[in-house]
Structure formats: C-alpha cells, structure tokens
Amino acid sequence: MNETSTALLEAAQRALDSVVDPASGSGLHAAGRIHGLEFDAASGRLSFTLEAPAGEGERYQSTREAAVNAVQALTGVREARVVLTAAAAEKSPRPLGIVAIASAKGGVGKSTIAVNLALALQAHGLRIGLLDADVFGPSLPTMLGTLHARPSVLPNKTIQPIMAFGLQTLSVGYLVNPEEPMIWRGAMVSQALRQLLEDGAWGEGGQPLDLLVLDLPPGTGDAHLTLAQRGPLAGAVIVSTPQEVALADVRRGIAMFERTAVPILGVIENMAYYETSAGERIPVFGEGGARRTAHEFGVPFLGEIPIDITLRASADHGHPLVASQPSHPVSLRFLEIAQSLLNNLARAQRPLPSIRFV
Ligand SMILES: Nc1ncnc2c1ncn2[C@@H]1O[C@H](COP(=O)(O)OP(=O)(O)OP(=O)(O)O)[C@@H](O)[C@H]1O
Ligand SMILES: [Mg+2]
Numbered sequence: 001m002n003e004t005s006t007a008l009l010e011a012a013q014r015a016l017d018s019v020v021d022p023a024s025g026s027g028l029h030a031a032g033r034i035h036g037l038e039f040d041a042a043s044g045r046l047s048f049t050l051e052a053p054a055g056e057g058e059r060y061q062s063t064r065e066a067a068v069n070a071v072q073a074l075t076g077v078r079e080a081r082v083v084l085t086a087a088a089a090e091k092s093p094r095p096l097g098i099v100a101i102a103s104a105k106g107g108v109g110k111s112t113i114a115v116n117l118a119l120a121l122q123a124h125g126l127r128i129g130l131l132d133a134d135v136f137g138p139s140l141p142t143m144l145g146t147l148h149a150r151p152s153v154l155p156n157k158t159i160q161p162i163m164a165f166g167l168q169t170l171s172v173g174y175l176v177n178p179e180e181p182m183i184w185r186g187a188m189v190s191q192a193l194r195q196l197l198e199d200g201a202w203g204e205g206g207q208p209l210d211l212l213v214l215d216l217p218p219g220t221g222d223a224h225l226t227l228a229q230r231g232p233l234a235g236a237v238i239v240s241t242p243q244e245v246a247l248a249d250v251r252r253g254i255a256m257f258e259r260t261a262v263p264i265l266g267v268i269e270n271m272a273y274y275e276t277s278a279g280e281r282i283p284v285f286g287e288g289g290a291r292r293t294a295h296e297f298g299v300p301f302l303g304e305i306p307i308d309i310t311l312r313a314s315a316d317h318g319h320p321l322v323a324s325q326p327s328h329p330v331s332l333r334f335l336e337i338a339q340s341l342l343n344n345l346a347r348a349q350r351p352l353p354s355i356r357f358v
Contacts, residue, residue: 044078097234104249106218138173145318
C-alpha cells in the first residue's frame with residue numbers, strides 16, 4: 001500500500017468518526033462498526049462494511065447514507081461502496097415458567113396480588129415479568145403508575161416491555177386508549193394475548209426471565225382457555241375472599257385448571273380480616289373459608305392477606321406496597337407467600353410445552 005492510500009484510509013477513518021453511531025453515541029469507526037475498509041487507488045474506490053447491531057438494520061439506513069457522504073467528500077475518493085449488515089435478532093428467550101393469578105369471581109384482589117407477589121418474587125432474587133392478561137379491564141397500568149406508557153415495537157417486531165419497579169410489564173392498557181370502549185370477541189382476546197405473550201420482548205438485555213406472572217381477568221372465559229390449553233403455564237394461583245359465594249368459585253377455578261392439567265400452586269385468601277389499631281382482627285367476610293376449601297381439594301394454601309388501607313391506596317396511586325414499603329407487615333406477608341409459591345413451583349415443575357396458539 002502506498003503512502004497516498006495509507007493517508008486516505010486514515011482520513012476515511014476520521015471522516016467516519018464524524019458520523020455518530022446511534023447505538024453508542026461515539027464515532028462510527030471508534031465504535032467498531034466499520035469493517036474491511038479498503039481503498040483502490042487506481043479506481044478511486046473506497047469500500048467497507050457498516051455493521052449495525054442485531055436487528056437494527058432499518059435504523060442504520062440513514063447512518064449508512066451519512067457515512068457514504070462523509071467519505072465521498074474526501075479528495076481522491078471517486079466512489080464509495082458501503083455494505084450495511086446486521087445480525088438477525090434472535091427472538092427473546094422464553095420465560096422459565098408462567099404463573100397465572102386467577103379467580104372465578106371478580107374483584108377479589110387478583111391484580112393487587114399479582115403486582116405485589118411479582119415484586120415479592122423479585123425480592124427473592126428472581127427476574128420477573130408481569131403480564132396483564134385482562135384485556136377487558138386492564139388495571140396494571142394504574143397499579144404500576146404506567147398509565148401513559150407506550151411500549152415500542154422493536155425492528156424484529158417484538159414489543160418492548162415497560163419497566164416498572166424492576167419488573168418487565170406489558171398490558172393491553174399500553175396498546176389501546178383506555179377511554180375508548182373496546183368490544184372484544186373471543187378470537188381477538190386470544191390474538192391480543194398471543195401477541196403480548198409471544199411477541200413481548202421478555203428478557204431484557206438477553207437476560208431470560210425466571211418467571212412471568214400473569215394477571216388474568218375474572219372468570220373462566222376465552223383468556224383462560226387459551227392460556228390453560230395452549231400456553232405453557234407452570235401453574236395457577238387462585239385468589240379468594242373468605243365468603244361462601246367466593247368459595248363456590250374457588251371450587252370452579254380448581255376444577256377448570258385440573259381439567260386442563262395445570263398444577264394449582266396454591267390458594268391465597270385475600271381480605272381475610274381487618275386489624276384494628278388495637279390489634280383486634282375483625283373477620284369482615286367470614287373466617288378461614290379459603291384455607292378449608294384448599295384443604296378440601298388437596299391443594300396448597302399459600303396464606304392470608306388482610307384488608308389493608310395502605311395496600312389499597314398504594315395500588316391506586318401506582319406505588320405498589322411491596323416496592324414502596326417493603327417492611328410493611330402486609331409486604332412481609334407477600335414475601336412469605338412468594339417463598340411458599342416458589343417451593344410449590346419447584347415441586348410441581350415439569351417440562352413446559354412450547355407456546356402455541358390457535
Ligand atoms: N387486601 C386488600 N385490602 C384492601 N383493599 C384491597 C385488598 N385487595 C384488593 N383491594 C382493593 O379491592 C379492589 C379490587 O381489587 P383488584 O382490582 O386487585 O381485584 P381483581 O380481582 O383484580 O378485580 P377484577 O376481577 O376486576 O380484575 C381494588 O380497589 C383494590 O385496591
Ligand atoms: Mg384485575
């Protein structure tokens with residue numbers, strides 16, 4: 001290589017460093033994006049490869065043009081040949097297991113429990129995702145303070161979860177305007193869930209999730225069947241209040257999951273009692289019903305959560321209790337329940353079927 005060529009290649013490197021690499025913010029050459037830089041003095045042709053990060057090819061088209069312009073401005077360069085490459089992005093790694101929080105009856109506290117249990121599981125050192133599968137009345141955006149979050153769609157067409165309190169979260173509430181009434185049909189419910197579950201870029205930074213917690217809508221409808229039959233559920237947690245009417249629904253819930261061979265990881269009794277400032281426990285909705293029902297069906301009982309104003313208010317304000325007051329007595333309950341859940345999960349662990357939908 002003669003001196004002219006060497007000087008030109010150095011000038012080309014400097015020119016390429018005047019173009020900013022979108023991913024790192026430094027110059028393209030300094031960022032290591034330029035490969036195979038060559039100059040053919042006879043034809044005046046400069047050629048190189050610009051390597052975009054995995055899946056970012058689209059985003060680097062304008063960077064490629066800027067690189068071409070930068071080197072073409074150099075004296076002696078008659079032609080610039082720039083090949084843009086990008087490694088194919090891999091689909092995000094699948095979560096190790098999906099735990100569904102379910103109840104046949106509405107308003108018993110599934111979402112409150114899903115959020116705080118997810119945080120408690122995270123406090124046990126696990127990487128946790130939280131998916132709001134309630135397409136009719138998504139409440140996680142309110143409880144997590146992410147009402148105005150809009151997830152971005154990555155170049156490989158996956159949806160980037162919204163980070164909230166260290167959790168990776170997705171909700172239909174992020175995708176539709178909560179003000180607009182949505183009329184869902186069965187097929188749309190399955191489709192929306194499939195998209196959030198399968199196309200969610202779960203596992204940020206290539207770090208796979210340990211568990212995905214799923215907040216289900218009440219009942220035993222389309223969402224449940226879709227997931228129970230075709231989703232890789234590691235198990236279900238059934239939430240109930242102590243009332244007899246709620247317990248009848250627990251029996252239905254247990255029966256549904258058993259029919260679809262989803263292991264029941266346990267029953268949580270929510271709104272179990274109200275504790276006065278004097279320490280007296282008032283069983284507002286009756287006593288111990290969920291525990292008895294769990295025993296009757298031979299499924300584990302995970303624990304009780306009392307009626308608690310701070311628990312309710314923290315959810316309403318988008319600062320879930322386990323994150324905002326981790327040493328609150330109710331937060332400690334969630335930590336204990338999370339530990340029992342993990343023990344039961346380890347016992348129930350079985351090979352997971354691959355995700356497949358209709
Ligand atoms: N232990 C509790 N103490 C006080 N309030 C609670 C408790 N659990 C839930 N709540 C409150 O009860 C209401 C219903 O709870 P939540 O939305 O979690 O129930 P859900 O089962 O998810 O309802 P849906 O069936 O509509 O999805 C909320 O306002 C919540 O803050
Ligand atoms: Mg809910």
